[in-house]
Amino acid sequence: MNIIEMKSIKKDYPLGETVVHALRGIDLDVEEGGFISIIGPSGSGKTTLLNIIGCIDIPSAGSVKIGGEEITSLDDRRLTNIRLFKVGFIFQTFNLIPVLNLLENVEFPLLLMKEGGLTKGEIRKRAQKCIEEVGLGSFMDHRPAELSGGQRQRVAIARALVTKPQIVLADEPTANLDSETGATILSLMKHLNETEKTTFVFSTHDSDVLKYASQVIKIRDGHIIDIDGPGAAKKMKKKAGPAKRGTR
Amino acid sequence: MALILKIAWRNIQRHRGKSLVVGIIIFLGAMTMTIGNGVIAGMDRGLKENVIDRFTGDVVIISAKQDQDNVIFTPMGRDIEVIPGYEKVKKVLEGKKFIDRFLPVAKGLTIILNENGDMSYALALGVRFDEYRKMFSDSTDLVEGTLLKNDDRGILVSTGNRKRFFEEQNFWVIPEGFSFNEKNFMKESSKKSGVIDKRTSLVLMGGSNENSTMDIRVDVKGVMKFKHLDDFWNHFNIMDIESFREVYQYVTASDTAAVIPKEKKRILEKDNLDDLFGGEVLEKVETRKQGYDVSTLMGKKVVQKKLDVDSGAYNLIFVKLGKGADAEESVLELNAAFKSSGAEARAIIWRDAVGQIADLSAIMRGATRGFVFLIFIVAIIIIMNTLSMAALERVSEIGMMRAVGAHKSFISGMFLSEMTVISIIFGCAGIIAGIVSVYILNAINITTENRILELLFGGSVFRPVLGIFDILKGFAYLALVTLIATAYPLRVARRITPLDAIMRD
Ligand SMILES: Nc1ncnc2c1ncn2[C@@H]1O[C@H](COP(=O)(O)OP(=O)(O)OP(=O)(O)O)[C@@H](O)[C@H]1O
Ligand SMILES: [Mg+2]
Numbered sequence: 001m002n003i004i005e006m007k008s009i010k011k012d013y014p015l016g017e018t019v020v021h022a023l024r025g026i027d028l029d030v031e032e033g034g035f036i037s038i039i040g041p042s043g044s045g046k047t048t049l050l051n052i053i054g055c056i057d058i059p060s061a062g063s064v065k066i067g068g069e070e071i072t073s074l075d076d077r078r079l080t081n082i083r084l085f086k087v088g089f090i091f092q093t094f095n096l097i098p099v100l101n102l103l104e105n106v107e108f109p110l111l112l113m114k115e116g117g118l119t120k121g122e123i124r125k126r127a128q129k130c131i132e133e134v135g136l137g138s139f140m141d142h143r144p145a146e147l148s149g150g151q152r153q154r155v156a157i158a159r160a161l162v163t164k165p166q167i168v169l170a171d172e173p174t175a176n177l178d179s180e181t182g183a184t185i186l187s188l189m190k191h192l193n194e195t196e197k198t199t200f201v202f203s204t205h206d207s208d209v210l211k212y213a214s215q216v217i218k219i220r221d222g223h224i225i226d227i228d229g230p231g232a233a234k235k236m237k238k239k240a241g242p243a244k245r246g247t248r
Numbered sequence: 249m250a251l252i253l254k255i256a257w258r259n260i261q262r263h264r265g266k267s268l269v270v271g272i273i274i275f276l277g278a279m280t281m282t283i284g285n286g287v288i289a290g291m292d293r294g295l296k297e298n299v300i301d302r303f304t305g306d307v308v309i310i311s312a313k314q315d316q317d318n319v320i321f322t323p324m325g326r327d328i329e330v331i332p333g334y335e336k337v338k339k340v341l342e343g344k345k346f347i348d349r350f351l352p353v354a355k356g357l358t359i360i361l362n363e364n365g366d367m368s369y370a371l372a373l374g375v376r377f378d379e380y381r382k383m384f385s386d387s388t389d390l391v392e393g394t395l396l397k398n399d400d401r402g403i404l405v406s407t408g409n410r411k412r413f414f415e416e417q418n419f420w421v422i423p424e425g426f427s428f429n430e431k432n433f434m435k436e437s438s439k440k441s442g443v444i445d446k447r448t449s450l451v452l453m454g455g456s457n458e459n460s461t462m463d464i465r466v467d468v469k470g471v472m473k474f475k476h477l478d479d480f481w482n483h484f485n486i487m488d489i490e491s492f493r494e495v496y497q498y499v500t501a502s503d504t505a506a507v508i509p510k511e512k513k514r515i516l517e518k519d520n521l522d523d524l525f526g527g528e529v530l531e532k533v534e535t536r537k538q539g540y541d542v543s544t545l546m547g548k549k550v551v552q553k554k555l556d557v558d559s560g561a562y563n564l565i566f567v568k569l570g571k572g573a574d575a576e577e578s579v580l581e582l583n584a585a586f587k588s589s590g591a592e593a594r595a596i597i598w599r600d601a602v603g604q605i606a607d608l609s610a611i612m613r614g615a616t617r618g619f620v621f622l623i624f625i626v627a628i629i630i631i632m633n634t635l636s637m638a639a640l641e642r643v644s645e646i647g648m649m650r651a652v653g654a655h656k657s658f659i660s661g662m663f664l665s666e667m668t669v670i671s672i673i674f675g676c677a678g679i680i681a682g683i684v685s686v687y688i689l690n691a692i693n694i695t696t697e698n699r700i701l702e703l704l705f706g707g708s709v710f711r712p713v714l715g716i717f718d719i720l721k722g723f724a725y726l727a728l729v730t731l732i733a734t735a736y737p738l739r740v741a742r743r744i745t746p747l748d749a750i751m752r753d
Contacts, residue, residue, distance in 0.1 A: 054651070056651050083652065
């Protein structure tokens, strides 16, 4: 099943007198459980694409379905609910609420889910488990300011996963980290992708990442110019159906 | 909710500087407001005590013919109309249960003359003094001499008028039968040197511009000072009603009874000043019925042995209402009763009778309110700015919360909680500080002789008060200010999108 279906997505930004065409017609389907990397030069539209998938931006034209639900016509309240229940986010920086400690930060989205049906105890347990999975079990009561950049990104991953979302989106999650820490973060993501079967979509400049990806989507000037990758190739053979290519 | 409060509380601590700025502004605003409310309430109480309870009563009855309501300090000392047929009016007043007591008086401008041709003006209140004391027991302090008795002839001169007479006519008034009190002289008079011309009686002429009047010499019985709002009231001397009527050529009760206690009266015709100052007494009573029909004034009680003062003329009746009676309603009811009984009188509220004092105090009240309002506006603007800046500084944080799934209502809740907590802590502290200040201001007994401050104080002592209602009102205003000040920053915060957070990166 396709967890993401995008058809003829365009995004224009008005910039003074002119208009910037950030996305010029993207067609993209993403299968459940994938580990998808978006690469492309600066200004090619990676962030814009991820924002639209994550329901924090709306396309100028085209249709987007997340888990089968068309999102382009939803109001703020519904979009917020999709972000809360279906999507997990990992930003480049500033992922955490400074006044909450690590455990509270990870609990945060669960506490927002009023209809989630979890008790306080269950929420705590689940948050603790996620934190332990990212290897920060001994830092539960530290505030974000007391952690290193890599540790903060790990907390962000734990928070993104704690709600058991269908998709986790990450916009250059390793850009602010040194390459060694970046590599551990990526392998952690890959590990969680495999164990939790969560779909990951992330953008990166880092070509090392390619070896992890099930699919690599190359974009330039708002177009998808190629979809490929070792994982993608394997899967394509298995399922005998190529992912849709961006039209030029 | 617990989560919102937790985040709000920690944010307050995290942004301690801003919280403190907003908190201090709220504290000062709440304190100023509380003190302001105390001053206004104290002023209302003061005016009630010092005007209603000590001079006019709650309601004033005037003649139906009197067109200007402003009867106490009439412009240019103009005359006010006599109430015709007092008996009828009295009957109406006596029949009303909501009236506690009432006092008929005659009020007018008198001219104080001397042999050099100098003159001074003074307002006079003609009363039966015992009745006056019953009605306004606490309004004057006797400085020298004695008080009047009901049937005494004589005048009580206010210290204010004594000082004015001395400045204008160079004589110093001392009560008859009393010696010169040097201490009071040094205290009251502005000129201290030279030979002092001391007088124990005054030659008065009615200052009427409509009726002809008479000059009479009246003994000074005492010198008095009004306890409160003396700056206003000290234009009044208090004299016996009979002498007043003679000066004003109203028909007197003495005329009615045809009894003339010679030793008490020294009445002269007008333009006979030489005789007056020569001390020669001309015992001549002449009733001139200028403008007033004797029969309406006197009713039918023409022949009576005892002096029936009430059958003479009055031009004002001060009415005190019983507890709980509403002044406005009482005025309506009295006017209806006057109409149906054919009494040619009109009831007005005290405020209208002392136009200038009421107007000035309304201005003072307005100014106090305006000041508090201004503080509010300034507070709201500062808080609004600080919070809007706080919202903008937290774009990344708020945008990230929204990206993770927080609804707008969560952001509102967080902001409102922060403001509410600050507002409760500092606002309550401010209100308490205000209450304490009001008590302290009360305790340190600030007194004034300045007439403007006297109005603000509602008397010569600054006595701000705070009732439970005023305090509750304070809390309501505090909540209102908090809401208004938070409304705009809240809008700013609610409009922050996840995208704003990302673009910041
Ligand atoms: N809010 C905006 N207003 C105007 N133009 C924008 C806005 N956001 C993005 N753009 C433009 O859209 C294009 C795509 O931007 P986007 O951020 O998606 O690129 P990117 O691939 O993420 O680049 P980078 O690798 O530098 O992060 C760029 O030309 C950018 O200038
Ligand atoms: Mg980008």
